[in-house]
Amino acid sequence: xxxxxxxxxxxxxxxxxxxxxxxxxxxxxxxxxxxxxxxxxxxxxxxxxxxxxxxxxxxxxxxxxxxxxxxxxxxxxxxxxxxxxxxxxxxxxxxxxxxxxxxxxxxxxxxxxxxxxxxxxxxxxxxxxxxxxxxxxxxxxxxxxxxxxxxxxxxxxxxxxxxxxxxxxxxxxxxxxxxxxxxxxxxxxxxxxxxxxxxxxxxxxxxxxxxxxxxxxxxxxxxxxxxxxxxxxxxxxxxxxxxxxxxxxxxxxxxxxxxxxxxxxxxxxxxxx
Numbered sequence: 457x458x459x460x461x462x463x464x465x466x467x468x469x470x471x472x473x474x475x476x477x478x479x480x481x482x483x484x485x486x487x488x489x490x491x492x493x494x495x496x497x498x499x500x501x502x503x504x505x506x507x508x509x510x511x512x513x514x515x516x517x518x519x520x521x522x523x524x525x526x527x528x529x530x531x532x533x534x535x536x537x538x539x540x541x542x543x544x545x546x547x548x549x550x551x552x553x554x555x556x557x558x559x560x561x562x563x564x565x566x567x568x569x570x571x572x573x574x575x576x577x578x579x580x581x582x583x584x585x586x587x588x589x590x591x592x593x594x595x596x597x598x599x600x601x602x603x604x605x606x607x608x609x610x611x612x613x614x615x616x617x618x619x620x621x622x623x624x625x626x627x628x629x630x631x632x633x634x635x636x637x638x639x640x641x642x643x644x645x646x647x648x649x650x651x652x653x654x655x656x657x658x659x660x661x662x663x664x665x666x667x668x669x670x671x672x673x674x675x676x677x678x679x680x681x682x683x684x685x686x687x688x689x690x691x692x693x694x695x696x697x698x699x700x701x702x703x704x705x706x707x708x709x710x711x712x713x714x715x716x717x718x719x720x721x722x723x724x725x726x727x728x729x
Contacts, residue, residue: 563633564588638665643672651682
């Protein structure tokens with residue numbers, strides 16, 4: 457926890473808003489998407505989805521192939537507790553919805569479904585997109601699938617698999633994803649493995665988002681490796697996420713941007729498991 461607080465204070469000191477951005481591409485993204493204050497009707501669907509999970513007191517056994525938990529001491533966990541401590545925050549769910557809405561990707565890959573809170577934001581951002589969501593835990597992905605069906609989110613294919621098994625399968629379809637949300641194994645080696653395995657699938661307009669880039673020192677090291685890859689042109693550090701672009705027409709630049717116009721306390725909304 458001390459590492460995250462230290463990293464967050466450093467982020468606040470170094471981060472900028474739209475006035476510190478000179479790239480037209482990033483400026484438009486910040487002003488028209490990050491700082492879009494419209495109250496979209498689909499936000500209510502995100503809130504209803506979250507509310508139903510927070511009210512669910514059932515206990516499940518979680519299969520965890522990732523970096524472990526800072527909150528839970530064993531794998532027997534209440535669904536409400538997972539939603540509260542491990543799910544994407546309300547603000548970030550709305551931001552993820554706006555980012556997908558802004559770029560309108562046709563094909564989306566999500567690595568790490570959990571209970572589907574982020575999945576629902578991806579789906580609502582573009583109902584015409586084909587979404588493939590991967591999850592190693594059969595219990596959580598079952599809940600996500602049922603919840604999305606209740607909300608009529610029908611553009612999602614849920615795949616219960618180890619991430620590395622899916623990503624190394626020759627039959628993976630489609631081979632190109634316009635948008636990838638990495639929210640699975642929050643360890644340096646796994647993150648870089650997924651990055652390398654998926655790098656051949658990029659197109660010029662691909663958008664990749666890595667969750668929890670400041671979760672640990674190892675994750676920060678992974679983020680630096682990703683930023684320095686020659687195929688990466690523009691990155692945005694929002695503290696919670698590292699957003700990656702491969703646009704060849706862009707000069708290589710790295711931005712640290714607060715996704716909120718005012719200093720945010722989102723760090724303290726939850727402690728990821």
